[in-house]
Amino acid sequence: MSERILFLSHSHAFGPFRVGSHHYARTLAAQGADVVHLSTPISLAHRVTGRISREAAAVVPTSAHCDADGVTHLIPRTLAPAPYGRFRVARALKREGIDTTFDAVLIDQPLLWDASVPTLAPRLVYRPTDLYPSGVKNTLQRRIAASVDGIVATSSEVLHALGPVQAATLVIENGVDATRFAANDDDEPRPDICAYVGALDARFDDGRVDAWARSHPRVRFTIAGPGGAPATLRAPNIDVIGAMPYDELPQLLRSARVGLLPLSDDPVNAGRSPMKLYEYLAAGLAVVARETPVIRADEANGVFTYTGPDDADAALERALAHPSPNVPGVRCAAAESWDAKTHALREFVFGLPGH
Structure with missing residues (x-):
């Protein structure tokens, strides 16, 4: 496998939790893919208000970091929280010297959606993991669902909450290591x-x-x-x-x-x-x-x-x-291993015609 895959995720991998995008990224990298995992920026506003503690921020790399599994992690630092301010995914990647040409982009964080994301790959997949009944995430989620080539939800309830969509859809529940x-x-x-x-x-x-x-x-x-x-x-x-x-x-x-x-x-x-x-x-x-x-x-x-x-x-x-x-x-x-889930995800993503 030689695909380049970008995850745009709500959570970074340097805290106490592991989320689905971390496991997918790790498994795909083990299978030979070139994987970049970009997660929600840590903003100055988050740090000043204490929403992210100084101790929690200190353990997060300030530049691109390739882990032992071969996944490149990037947690940008910004002044204003996403989606506010001037943050753009493509710009953040280029700043770190990361090639912005990917075979697929999988986004689960609505706040990371911007005009540069559709330019990064021929296949865009939204992977909703939560319900967003209102607010800015709801607004961005509707834009994403109308723009992507495929949707992979973590439950039928999450998929149903999106309403009618034109993209191809699949439900893959979370797995286990x-x-x-x-x-x-x-x-x-x-x-x-x-x-x-x-x-x-x-x-x-x-x-x-x-x-x-x-x-x-x-x-x-x-x-x-x-x-x-x-x-x-x-x-x-x-x-x-x-x-x-x-x-x-x-x-x-x-x-x-x-x-x-x-x-x-x-x-x-x-x-x-x-x-x-x-x-x-x-x-x-x-x-x-x-x-x-x-x-x-x-x-x-x-x-x-x-x-x-x-x-x-x-x-x-x-x-x-x-x-x-x-x-x-x-x-x-x-029977619910991440290997099995990753196989299903990859088959779906690379079976899409793209845009």
């Missing part, structure tokens, strides 16, 4: 520890976790994510351990019995395809999750869902009672 997280079939049963790894923001139902902890005092709840502990997490059997480096997550998950996906009522949760679902399963955990149009119960593979306060405790109890480690879940996750 199964080898990294894999548990051993002969592991001993895990202790009664429930783990959550992810953002502690409006999408996270901290009240549900506190309620679970109070009704299950002999179970430990480990909460890992950046930012301070939500004030509602007061139960004594909850441990909020802060952000954890990505490389240390497998060890944390393999020490737990149940993985938590306590999604809040935030409307954006309806379309989410959480990578943590398959990471939990790959690590041998049973999973308890708020049911959504995307996340459904699969109790044979250790996925238990609830719809609200009335059935949340029962779902957790079934997850805790599921055989540990969750061997069927490990096998289920293995």
Whole structure:
């Protein structure tokens, strides 16, 4: 494979999280593609207001950086946040001496759309990962959907939210680096520890976790994510351990019995395809999750869902009672590897006629 591929992504790869574009970029580079991953600029406004801390900004390279996987990462620095100000993707690439001729561009960050993007490649693909019901991202998303050659959504709910589109479409849910997280079939049963790894923001139902902890005092709840502990997490059997480096997550998950996906009522949760679902399963955990149009119960593979306060405790109890480690879940996750997802993505992208 000798294609040149540009990802325009909402998240860089130098923090505690890995998102789909990071995994696609890594896998494509391993297959021989020349991959550039440009993510949302860090603006002076973000730094001055504290939206991005000095410590978080300090670990992000200030110029193009080729990682151990062969992916070139670029996180531009700007005065004003995108899409405001004078930032243009093509200009940022040229400033770093990066050739602006690509075979395909895949964009998942609407804020990175500008007039230079369609000039970079004959195939443009929008990869929506979230719901944007209003605001500037909604406006830009409509422009993108009307301009690209193809759309690859992370869930049918996210694709449906775009409304009628003329471009070719495909749904590829998020996958898992199964080898990294894999548990051993002969592991001993895990202790009664429930783990959550992810953002502690409006999408996270901290009240549900506190309620679970109070009704299950002999179970430990480990909460890992950046930012301070939500004030509602007061139960004594909850441990909020802060952000954890990505490389240390497998060890944390393999020490737990149940993985938590306590999604809040935030409307954006309806379309989410959480990578943590398959990471939990790959690590041998049973999973308890708020049911959504995307996340459904699969109790044979250790996925238990609830719809609200009335059935949340029962779902957790079934997850805790599921055989540990969750061997069927490990096998289920293995079928959702990023290698398989990347194959489907590449076949779709390079099957497009282009513009």
